Amino acid sequence: MTEPWLDPAAWLILLPLAWASLAFLAGPGRGGRLAIAALAAQCVLAVWLGVDMVESGARVHAVGGWGAPLGIDLMADGLATVMLLLTQAVALSLAFYAHAYFADAHHRAEATWFWPLAGVLIAAMNALFLSADLFNLYVTLELLGLAAVGLVALGGGAAQLSAAMRYLLVSLVASGAYLMGVALIYGTYGTVSIATLAPLIGQYAPLATWLAAGLMLAGLMAKTALFPFHAWLPPAHGSAPAPVSALLSALVVKASFYLILRLWLGPFAPLAETAAWLAGGLGAAAIVWGSWQALRTRHIKRLVAWSTVAQLGYLFLVFPLLAVEGQALQAGVMQALAHGLAKAAMFAAVGVLMLATGRDTLDGLAGVAGRVPLTLFAFALAGVTLMGLPPSGGFLAKWLLIDAALLTGQWGWVVVIIGGGLLAAGYVFRVLNQAFLTVPADTRFQPVPRRLEWMAFGLALASVLLGLRGMELATLLAVAP
Amino acid sequence: MSAGLLYALAGVLLFVLGAAGAILLAHLLRKVLAFNVMGSGAFLTLVGLAQREGLADPVPQAMVLTGIVVAVAATALALGLVRALHARTGRTHLTEEVRHD
Numbered sequence: 001m002t003e004p005w006l007d008p009a010a011w012l013i014l015l016p017l018a019w020a021s022l023a024f025l026a027g028p029g030r031g032g033r034l035a036i037a038a039l040a041a042q043c044v045l046a047v048w049l050g051v052d053m054v055e056s057g058a059r060v061h062a063v064g065g066w067g068a069p070l071g072i073d074l075m076a077d078g079l080a081t082v083m084l085l086l087t088q089a090v091a092l093s094l095a096f097y098a099h100a101y102f103a104d105a106h107h108r109a110e111a112t113w114f115w116p117l118a119g120v121l122i123a124a125m126n127a128l129f130l131s132a133d134l135f136n137l138y139v140t141l142e143l144l145g146l147a148a149v150g151l152v153a154l155g156g157g158a159a160q161l162s163a164a165m166r167y168l169l170v171s172l173v174a175s176g177a178y179l180m181g182v183a184l185i186y187g188t189y190g191t192v193s194i195a196t197l198a199p200l201i202g203q204y205a206p207l208a209t210w211l212a213a214g215l216m217l218a219g220l221m222a223k224t225a226l227f228p229f230h231a232w233l234p235p236a237h238g239s240a241p242a243p244v245s246a247l248l249s250a251l252v253v254k255a256s257f258y259l260i261l262r263l264w265l266g267p268f269a270p271l272a273e274t275a276a277w278l279a280g281g282l283g284a285a286a287i288v289w290g291s292w293q294a295l296r297t298r299h300i301k302r303l304v305a306w307s308t309v310a311q312l313g314y315l316f317l318v319f320p321l322l323a324v325e326g327q328a329l330q331a332g333v334m335q336a337l338a339h340g341l342a343k344a345a346m347f348a349a350v351g352v353l354m355l356a357t358g359r360d361t362l363d364g365l366a367g368v369a370g371r372v373p374l375t376l377f378a379f380a381l382a383g384v385t386l387m388g389l390p391p392s393g394g395f396l397a398k399w400l401l402i403d404a405a406l407l408t409g410q411w412g413w414v415v416v417i418i419g420g421g422l423l424a425a426g427y428v429f430r431v432l433n434q435a436f437l438t439v440p441a442d443t444r445f446q447p448v449p450r451r452l453e454w455m456a457f458g459l460a461l462a463s464v465l466l467g468l469r470g471m472e473l474a475t476l477l478a479v480a481p
Numbered sequence: 482m483s484a485g486l487l488y489a490l491a492g493v494l495l496f497v498l499g500a501a502g503a504i505l506l507a508h509l510l511r512k513v514l515a516f517n518v519m520g521s522g523a524f525l526t527l528v529g530l531a532q533r534e535g536l537a538d539p540v541p542q543a544m545v546l547t548g549i550v551v552a553v554a555a556t557a558l559a560l561g562l563v564r565a566l567h568a569r570t571g572r573t574h575l576t577e578e579v580r581h582d
Contacts, residue, residue, distance in 0.1 A: 135544050142551045146558055153562060161566045162575055165509065168562060172516050172555055173503050179523045179548065180496055186541055187489065187530025 007061045008045040008052075009076045012084060012126045015042055020119025029108065031115035032099040039092040039122075046088045050081045050476060058481040060132070068133065068193055075132035075195075078479035079333065083129045083258050086337050090250050090344050090459070091122050097348050097455040098243035104355065104449065110155050110241045117154070118247065121147040125255050134182045134192040134216075137259060138175060141223070145171035148252050151244045152236045163235035170232045174222040181216035184208045195481065197267040205271060213268045217275070220263075223256035226279075226316060227286035230309045234293070237305040242351025245301065249308045250344035254336050257315050261332065264319065276319040283316025284416040291423030295430065298361050300353065303427055304346050310420065311339045311386060317401055317413055324404040330474055331400035334466075337473075338393025341463035342385035348456035349379040353435075355452070356445050362430065367439030374453045376435050381460035383428030388421045393466030485532030488525055496522030507574045509566070513559045520552045 004010075019038040023031025053059065058077035067073065076084075095118070102111035124144035131137045149171065153164035186192055188208050189200050201209060222229035233253075237245045264272045290310030294303045318332035352375040357364045369376050385394035398417050405413040499519025503512050524545045531538040567573055 135547075139547060139551060142555065146555060149558065149562075153565070156565070156569075158566070158570045161562060161569060165559075165562045165566055166575055168555075168559055169503065169512055169516070172559070173500060173519070176496070176500065176503075176516065176519045176523060179520070180493075180526065182544075183492075183523050183527035183530060183541075186527060186544075190531075190538075192544075 008049040016119045016123035023115035029111040043088045046084045073132040074130040077481045078477045080129045100451040117150045159239045167236040174219040177215045177219035181212040184212035203270040234305040238302045246344040246347035250340040280320035283313040286313030287420040294427040321404040335397035342382040345382040345459035365434040366437040369435040371445045378456040378460040385463040387424045391467040392464040396467040488529030492522045492525030509563045
């Protein structure tokens with residue numbers, strides 16, 4: 001055990017808050033280099049935390065030396081560390097991307113407060129993954145939501161502002177529902193610590209507990225944009241600047257999913273069984289509806305945003321399959337990681353495509369294959385993960401899900417998973433098809449910075465190669481509190 | 482019925498009213514106000530339920546204080562967005578999603 005002040009868990013929250021504040025003080029559009037340096041340090045901290053944990057088990061850090069219930073405990077176990085690793089890795093890649101993206105003359109106006117808001121966003125996510133009590137989780141959820149809304153509004157246009165407003169309202173009502181749940185839980189059990197609550201809640205819990213579980217899970221599902229609460233996502237993720245869309249789609253929606261998973265496997269386990277089919281059913285509906293909309297939309301960014309709605313559906317197929325010990329959890333986390341990397345890559349690639357063509361419609365993409373081949377390749381690689389082709393992380397996740405469904409004799413889910421893969425192939429090929437069309441010789445393409453292309457490619461490659469790292473994931477996830 | 486439970490029930494009522502308002506009302510300012518009513522309801526429930534034998538429990542009071550800070554920040558952001566949206570479009574409500582080009 002290291003000294004308390006050296007604990008990487010605490011620094012993972014402090015460091016982004018520090019660079020966010022410095023970037024704010026430095027003024028509009030500044031702070032990018034600092035953010036990249038600090039995010040590199042955060043990556044090292046997250047890896048350190050992971051290595052340390054595999055050796056010596058899950059750890060609890062009492063902030064300021066004040067233990068629970070008076071103080072706040074930070075708890076790092078396998079699941080939290082996996083999410084921390086994903087967040088730092090994707091955030092670092094996107095910081096490189098954003099630095100080059102906002103340096104471009106077309107986007108300089110959007111850069112205003114990107115770095116401070118991104119720093120707060122990352123601090124909120126890290127704090128969320130490390131929180132051990134329901135109320136602290138509420139505070140981090142709100143912080144995350146407010147920072148995300150600020151990022152959506154960065155562009156300042158009417159479309160961005162109304163998307164941000166819609167997002168904010170959903171986010172506020174959803175966290176209000178979560179807070180009401182916390183109030184009912186505290187009133188019933190006198191504690192908000194997840195670890196203390198778990199043994200207290202049984203199948204014959206009072207009505208207030210059921211109500212609290214319903215309110216909290218419904219609120220979190222709305223924040224995760226699960227069908228039918230998804231309506232806010234396509235405008236918000238579809239109208240923000242590319243690095244923001246990538247951050248939101250890859251990471252932010254995963255944070256509330258992580259919390260659902262935590263509660264579902266922890267304190268609400270005895271109650272949640274009854275709702276497993278409902279969650280799985282909504283997930284299946286999300287896959288079909290999201291993919292269908294992605295097949296119909298004319299805007300390339302909307303297509304990727306709708307694809308997020310569909311891919312989030314897979315995460316919820318985990319719940320009816322939890323009976324298969326360990327495997328369903330691995331599948332869910334693998335899907336979260338693979339989609340995180342692939343969607344960051346896809347939004348990054350779309351940002352480059354829109355920069356090169358100056359247009360945001362699918363029609364406008366004609367001929368980009370010859371101009372930005374590396375970016376198109378990145379898009380296709382990310383598509384491989386979304387479709388679930390081997391050896392990608394998406395393949396491993398879907399394979400584990402199908403295997404769990406067959407083991408429990410639930411054939412219906414297999415049809416949904418394979419059908420969803422085919423639909424994903426449909427919308428990915430819509431883009432590729434268009435990109436390979438020949439264009440009139442006088443069509444103008446803007447030159448794009450190579451760094452943008454390589455970051456998109458790197459993220460896409462990581463999402464494919466992730467499928468080969470299933471064992472490491474299982475080892476990390478096995479570290480339970 | 483203890484006073485604490487009465488407060489808690491009033492809190493639940495406020496929460497439901499606020500939630501309905503935040504979802505059903507069209508004017509953005511009303512939505513923001515309704516969200517505040519909803520939050521106050523949750524705070525009242527939190528403090529009300531935690532009264533045991535007439536003694537106040539300090540932990541939920543600390544939570545509510547934190548919650549109020551969060552609610553003020555959220556309200557400020559919401560009002561800022563409403564103003565910016567109004568300045569940009571002249572509207573004070575959200576229309577059905579516009580297809581921007």
